[in-house]
Amino acid sequence: MSTISYSPEVLRAAMVDRIRGVGHASTPAVDAAMRTVPRHEFVPEASTEDAYADIAVVTKRTDDGTALSCASVPAIVAMMLDQLQVQPGDRILEIGAGTGYNAALLAQLTGPGGSVTTVDIDADVTAGARRGLDATGNEQVHVVTRDGSLGASENAPYDRIIFTVGAWDLTPAFWEQLAPGGRLVVPLRWRGQTRSIAFVRDGEALVSDSMELCGFVPMIGQEGERTGAIDTDGLVTLYWDVDQTIDPTKLSGVLDQPKETVWSKVLVGSQDPFDGVWLRMTGHDGRVCRISADPVAVNAGLCTPAIPIRSPALVEDDSLGYLAFRKLGEGRFELGAIGHGPHGGHLAGQLCNEIEVWNQDRNARPTVRAYLTDAPRSAISLDHALSNEAIEKAASRLVVSVSRRSARHAST
Incomplete structure (x- = not known):
């Protein structure tokens, strides 16, 4: 043929x-x-x-x-x-x-x-x-x-x-x-x-x-991101920034501890994006990072993030929470979170709160402003910023802000 x-x-x-x-x-x-x-x-x-x-x-x-x-x-x-x-x-x-x-x-x-x-x-x-x-x-x-x-x-x-x-x-x-x-x-x-x-x-x-x-081959010479596995087989990895106080050694074996699951009652369709949850979190929570689970870990039920290769997670000392979802019917999913460790349930609950805030205005488009680290503070706009603290990098700093409507939602 x-x-x-x-x-x-x-x-x-x-x-x-x-x-x-x-x-x-x-x-x-x-x-x-x-x-x-x-x-x-x-x-x-x-x-x-x-x-x-x-x-x-x-x-x-x-x-x-x-x-x-x-x-x-x-x-x-x-x-x-x-x-x-x-x-x-x-x-x-x-x-x-x-x-x-x-x-x-x-x-x-x-x-x-x-x-x-x-x-x-x-x-x-x-x-x-x-x-x-x-x-x-x-x-x-x-x-x-x-x-x-x-x-x-x-x-x-x-x-x-x-x-x-x-x-x-x-x-x-x-x-x-x-x-x-x-x-x-x-x-x-x-x-x-x-x-x-x-x-x-x-x-x-x-x-x-x-x-x-998106995803891209990283630029050579910029070493601001850290990675570390949190299980003995290296199947589950965290990615975080150098300015964050995340220590993967404190999380060693955390996934073997009982998990606590919290569901948000927020539903999405199979084609609905929900990455806005992650984007908003970066603007005000210094504990947010990325979790990535190998298919072996997912299939074994060890770690089941919403998107296995990249989902947001919250880390606090020896505890972890990460975004998850469950299928409710044809093309319908409920967003939630899974926690492990002494504060895992609390972290999962906080993730669900973030999901609920995002759900109140899914179309909100946060704004990112970038400044040089030596820019005068008077030049930095914090209007509608989700936090008074900037995301610090070696040469620049980022400020994430939202519209007035979304800012009100975040405060309720």
């Missing part, structure tokens, strides 16, 4: 149609760029079918198999380009050269009147990006081998900056190199989650105007 083989043009058109079907590539400019740039030319080691499938193509790994560089999932590429809102003639900086595919898309979007500079710390990666860009007629793109945290001051200021690697921190370079009113899109990691945030420069602050949950 023969297999039908489709041309790259047909596969590329089908890829963009799928992406538009899930709400991305939402502008004519992004749609046209993705229909024009030949992704398969940037991932020659992949089959043409894989090049246009909605999957990431890993292009470099460490000796232990960890991905160092990849061509991102096309739907995520389109989502972030939508967030970036490139205009013709823009000067653009990309952190994370990857295969060069995203830089080629940016060159299409900014046109001959603009410029694109892409930076990567890995010389093998930049060499590969340069080859792909040259082979597809994008010789005008500047490719720089450098620590991405330094940016590229030689071509600054930039109207748009985009990261295609997961960043834990934002260094002073991005305040210095982003033009007033410019946009910066970055998969930013804090409290165990990664969100693609579109920031707009507003004086001393970078202010979010959109956020999407």
Whole structure:
């Protein structure tokens, strides 16, 4: 039986149609760029079918198999380009050269009147990006081998900056190199989650105007996130930030202790997002982190988070609570929490309170403001912030705030 083989043009058109079907590539400019740039030319080691499938193509790994560089999932590429809102003639900086595919898309979007500079710390990666860009007629793109945290001051200021690697921190370079009113899109990691945030420069602050949950290969050299297993077989892992006082050794064996389950009476459908619970919690509770359970742990009933690979958890000394759900019927689930340890029941109850607050205004869109750590306190806006305490990183600090309506809900 023969297999039908489709041309790259047909596969590329089908890829963009799928992406538009899930709400991305939402502008004519992004749609046209993705229909024009030949992704398969940037991932020659992949089959043409894989090049246009909605999957990431890993292009470099460490000796232990960890991905160092990849061509991102096309739907995520389109989502972030939508967030970036490139205009013709823009000067653009990309952190994370990857295969060069995203830089080629940016060159299409900014046109001959603009410029694109892409930076990567890995010389093998930049060499590969340069080859792909040259082979597809994008010789005008500047490719720089450098620590991405330094940016590229030689071509600054930039109207748009985009990261295609997961960043834990934002260094002073991005305040210095982003033009007033410019946009910066970055998969930013804090409290165990990664969100693609579109920031707009507003004086001393970078202010979010959109956020999407995502996952990215982490940026080399930013070591602000910690990890640790809490079971003897290494099947359940916590992820937290260096400014948090979480000690996984205190939780060793906690999952073997009796569990306490609390249900919130809040229902969601199979396609309803509930990651807003996690986002709100990061703004006011320094105990929130990420829990990840291997399928073996889930199947054995040792640890059953709502989303096994990434769910919010609360840690207090030797006790743990994490988000869970149970199926009530066809396509209906009840959100709740499971606790272990001396204070596990209390932590599970607090998680349910957070679920209930989120449920009162599910459409609320918290705002994240980023400042440099040396910014004067007078420049930091705490209006509607969920806490008077900022989330501290090495070079920057984050403040999470909500609308007046949501703030009232949080106080009831």
